[in-house]
Amino acid sequence: MAVYHRWSSSGLLDRIAKKKQVFWEPKLASQVDGLLLQYARCIEFNSKGDTGAVSGALLLCVVGGKLSEGINFSDDLGRCVVMVGMPYPNIKSPELAEKMKYLNSTMPRRADGSLASQVHYENLCMKAVNQSIGRAIRHSKDYSCIFLADHRYARPSVRDKLPHWIGSQLQVCQDFGTGFSATRKFFISKQVKK
Secondary structure, three states: OHHHHHHHHHOHHHHHHOOOEEEEOOOOHHHHHHHHHHHHHHHHHHOOOOOOOOOOEEEEOOOOOOOOOOOOOOHHHHOEEEEEOOOOOOOOOHHHHHHHHHHHHHOOOOOOOOOHHHHHHHHHHHHHHHHHHHOOOOOOOOOOEEEEEOHHHHOHHHHOOOOHHHHOOOOOOOOHHHHHHHHHHHHHHHHHHO
16 A cells, blocks of 8 residues: 555655544455444544544545455445546456457457557456445435546546546546635535535
């Protein structure tokens, strides 16, 4: 978890912990249920009103990790998803290398000149992104603010692989102030509808 280590060494994690209780994906699968119970209790407790300086929680997870599949973070359990970087699979994996080699030998180049293996590789990445986003939005009245923190998400080829209902609302923010303002407006609009 490079992001965790960077945030920890820079002091950012300590600053976040003054506002949110911080949880992170456990190393052992046997610890997942306990962590999720603690996380849910923290969210429930904080949603009941004034809880002092700490309100809410932050759960750090790894795409493809123990918390990325089969777990629902609906409603207040997942009001914000931050996807840092793009979760491309390991290009040096023997299985993936063979699949890419096979695709390149059996499929023609696309009209844009890209190889079938490149398309497959990007599709694997975007499938993981979409599954991660889907952990937080579980029903028609659910909502979550989604941050895609990597300039590559602005590329049309990547953007087109997001679900339409997300891609059509995607805002590219070049600075913190613009992103903060858009996020604030988003959550205010959701509070008005309650």
